[in-house]
Amino acid sequence: xxxxxxxxxxxxxxxxxxxxxxxxxxxxxxxxxxxxxxxxxxxxxxxxxxxxxxxxxxxxxxxxxxxxxxxxxxxxxxxxxxxxxxxxxxxxxxxxxxxxxxx
Numbered sequence: 009x010x011x012x013x014x015x016x017x018x019x020x021x022x023x024x025x026x027x028x029x030x031x032x033x034x035x036x037x038x039x040x041x042x043x044x045x046x047x048x049x050x051x052x053x054x055x056x057x058x059x060x061x062x063x064x065x066x067x068x069x070x071x072x073x074x075x076x077x078x079x080x081x082x083x084x085x086x087x088x089x090x091x092x093x094x095x096x097x098x099x100x101x102x103x104x105x106x107x108x109x110x111x
Contacts, residue, residue: 019026021034029036055061078084 019033023033025033025036
């Protein structure tokens with residue numbers, strides 16, 4: 009997809025659309041840009057006490073645990089098989105796609 013050479017907020021309605029469709033901007037991408045408007049911030053709601061806070065809530069960072077969450081060998085094996093199957097599917101799709109192929 010093409011990137012706009014003119015910022016979308018400076019495009020006029022009758023300019024050709026930045027995406028290269030050949031349509032006027034007002035008929036192509038302008039309706040989608042009009043839907044995005046800044047909104048008002050709402051106050052944060054408190055979380056009920058019965059809901060446990062996640063372990064990362066205090067520092068807001070990544071998972072810094074040293075031990076893996078899944079220790080069961082059977083589950084790990086299933087995850088590895090699933091990963092191999094997904095990688096094989098992606099390899100086959102990569103071999104089949106080419107410019108001009110649509111889904």
